Amino acid sequence: MSGSIQQGEKRAIIDIGSNTVRLVVYNGPPRAPVVVLNEKVSAKLGKELGKTGLLSEKAMHAALSALARFAAMLKLLKVTDVDCVATAASRDAKNGPEFLAAVRNLGLSPRLLSGEEEARASATGVVAAFPGAKGTVGDLGGGSLELVSIDGDVRRGGITLPYGTLRLGDLRAGGPAAFAATVRQGLTRAGWSGGAGEPLYIVGGSWRALALQAMHEIDWPLDDPHDFELSPQTALQLCRQFENAKPEKADPRITASRLASLPDAAALLGQLLEQIGPSRIVFSSWGLREGLVFSRLDAETKAQDPMLAGIAAFARGAQVAPDHAEAVAAWTKAVCAAPSTDDNLRLASTMLALAAMRTEPNMRAEEAMSWALRKRWVGLSARGRAMMAMTVFANSGLIEVPPAFSRLASAEDLHEAIGWGLAIRLCRRLTGCAGEALARTALRLGEQELVLILEEPVQALYSNAIGKDLRRLAEWLGVDWRVRLALDARSNELNAASVQ
Incomplete structure (x- = not known):
C-alpha cells in the first residue's frame, strides 16, 4: 500500500x-x-x-x-x-x-506482521490517540502480549511475549506464584526493563472489558473506556479482585467471551503493575488498526489535533462552519482566563455549543451534554469532557453543576467553562454569528468592568435581553458591566456615550 x-x-x-x-x-x-x-x-x-x-x-x-x-x-x-x-x-x-x-x-x-511490527503498530495507535504521550504501551491480544516504549513517537525495541488471553489459562494453572515467576522471567529474557514511574497505556479487548468493569465498580460518570485512568494502587486492587472470580454483577456491555477472559487479563495486568511499576494506567481504545491508518497520513495531517478534527467534522454535519466557530471563539476570548493550552478545548466546546443550537430547544442541553460526555472524541480527557459539557449547558442558560461533573474536573475548571458558555450565549444572541456583526462588536474585560463595545451601525442589535445576558456574564466573572458605542469595535478607544 x-x-x-x-x-x-x-x-x-x-x-x-x-x-x-x-x-x-x-x-x-x-x-x-x-x-x-x-x-x-x-x-x-x-x-x-x-x-x-x-x-x-x-x-x-x-x-x-x-x-x-x-x-x-x-x-x-x-x-x-x-x-x-x-x-x-x-x-x-x-x-x-x-x-x-x-x-x-x-x-x-x-x-x-512480525512481533515488533505488531507492537509498533499498536503503539502508533496510542500515540495517535494521545499526542505527545510518553511511557509504555501494552497490547494484549489472543495470542501474545506486546510491550513497546513511546516518547511522543514509537521507540525501537518493542517485545512480544506468548501471554495472549488464549494462553493465560494454561499459564495460570500452576498457581499465582508460578504465574508471577513466568511473567517475571519472560520480561527478563526479552530484556524489558523500562516503564517505571511512567504511564502504562493498555490496549486490547480483554483489558477494555476490565476497564468497563472497573468503571462499573466505582460508578464512574463516563461510559467510554477510552482515556479511562486508574492509579496503580486502585488498578492492582481491582486486578486482585477480578483475577479470583468473575464479578457477581458484570457490566452489561461486556460480552460473554470477554467476561470469561477477565480473570486471566486481570491477573496478567496485576503482574505487569508489580514488575514494571508505572505511575498510572490509561486505557486506550485505539491500537493496532488505528495505528495502521495513522501511519499512512502525511506529516501535516498527523500534526492536527484529533479532538478538533473530530468535533469540526461533527459540527459541519450540524451545519456549523468551523470558521464561524473560530470567529465566535475569538470574540469571546477576551473574557477567558484559561491558558493557551486550553484554547483548542474552548474552540471545540464552542463548535459543540453552536451545533446544539441546530436541535430542538427542549433537547439542546441534554443532547449536547450526551455528545460531550459519551461520544468518542479522541484526544479529549475526562476533564475536557466535563468542561465541554458545562460549556454547552451554560450556552443554554443552565449554570448549576451536575454532581457527576465534579468528579471529572475541578471547581475552578467548571467555573471557567460556565464563563465560556455564558460568553458564547451572549455572542450568538447579540450577533447571530453573522460576520459583520462579529466584526462590529467586541468584549473587553478589565480588572473591575466588562465592556460590550458596539459600533454605531449595529447599535440596534442591543436589547434588554442582551443586557441581561451581559449582566449575567459580568456577575459570573465578578465585575461590573457597561455597554458603550465606539467608532471601531476592535479599538480600545471608547467614546463617553453609553447605551442604557
Whole structure:
C-alpha cells in the first residue's frame, strides 16, 4: 500500500488476530476517522496453538468464512483501500502459511506482521490517540502480549511475549506464584526493563472489558473506556479482585467471551503493575488498526489535533462552519482566563455549543451534554469532557453543576467553562454569528468592568435581553458591566456615550 489517505475516502482494516477476525471500515476526517462498519467473529485461531502448534481446522473454517463475508462486503461498499494484516497465531502456527494462502484465494492480500511490527503498530495507535504521550504501551491480544516504549513517537525495541488471553489459562494453572515467576522471567529474557514511574497505556479487548468493569465498580460518570485512568494502587486492587472470580454483577456491555477472559487479563495486568511499576494506567481504545491508518497520513495531517478534527467534522454535519466557530471563539476570548493550552478545548466546546443550537430547544442541553460526555472524541480527557459539557449547558442558560461533573474536573475548571458558555450565549444572541456583526462588536474585560463595545451601525442589535445576558456574564466573572458605542469595535478607544 502506498500514498496518503484523503479526506472522506473510505479505508478498511482487516485484522486477523489470534482470538478474533475483525473488519473495520473508516470514513470521515483522516486525523479522527469515523467507524462506519465494525464486524468481528471470534474464530479463536490461537486456541489450540499452545498444545498442537497448529491452527485447528475448525478455527480456520470460522476465520475463512468470516473473511469471505468481509471480502464480499468490501466489494459491495466499493472500498478499495484495504489493509489486511495477520498477527500472532498466523505467525506462530506451523500451518500459518497454508492458512494465509487460503486467505489470498479469497482475493485478499494479508501481510504477516512480525512481533515488533505488531507492537509498533499498536503503539502508533496510542500515540495517535494521545499526542505527545510518553511511557509504555501494552497490547494484549489472543495470542501474545506486546510491550513497546513511546516518547511522543514509537521507540525501537518493542517485545512480544506468548501471554495472549488464549494462553493465560494454561499459564495460570500452576498457581499465582508460578504465574508471577513466568511473567517475571519472560520480561527478563526479552530484556524489558523500562516503564517505571511512567504511564502504562493498555490496549486490547480483554483489558477494555476490565476497564468497563472497573468503571462499573466505582460508578464512574463516563461510559467510554477510552482515556479511562486508574492509579496503580486502585488498578492492582481491582486486578486482585477480578483475577479470583468473575464479578457477581458484570457490566452489561461486556460480552460473554470477554467476561470469561477477565480473570486471566486481570491477573496478567496485576503482574505487569508489580514488575514494571508505572505511575498510572490509561486505557486506550485505539491500537493496532488505528495505528495502521495513522501511519499512512502525511506529516501535516498527523500534526492536527484529533479532538478538533473530530468535533469540526461533527459540527459541519450540524451545519456549523468551523470558521464561524473560530470567529465566535475569538470574540469571546477576551473574557477567558484559561491558558493557551486550553484554547483548542474552548474552540471545540464552542463548535459543540453552536451545533446544539441546530436541535430542538427542549433537547439542546441534554443532547449536547450526551455528545460531550459519551461520544468518542479522541484526544479529549475526562476533564475536557466535563468542561465541554458545562460549556454547552451554560450556552443554554443552565449554570448549576451536575454532581457527576465534579468528579471529572475541578471547581475552578467548571467555573471557567460556565464563563465560556455564558460568553458564547451572549455572542450568538447579540450577533447571530453573522460576520459583520462579529466584526462590529467586541468584549473587553478589565480588572473591575466588562465592556460590550458596539459600533454605531449595529447599535440596534442591543436589547434588554442582551443586557441581561451581559449582566449575567459580568456577575459570573465578578465585575461590573457597561455597554458603550465606539467608532471601531476592535479599538480600545471608547467614546463617553453609553447605551442604557
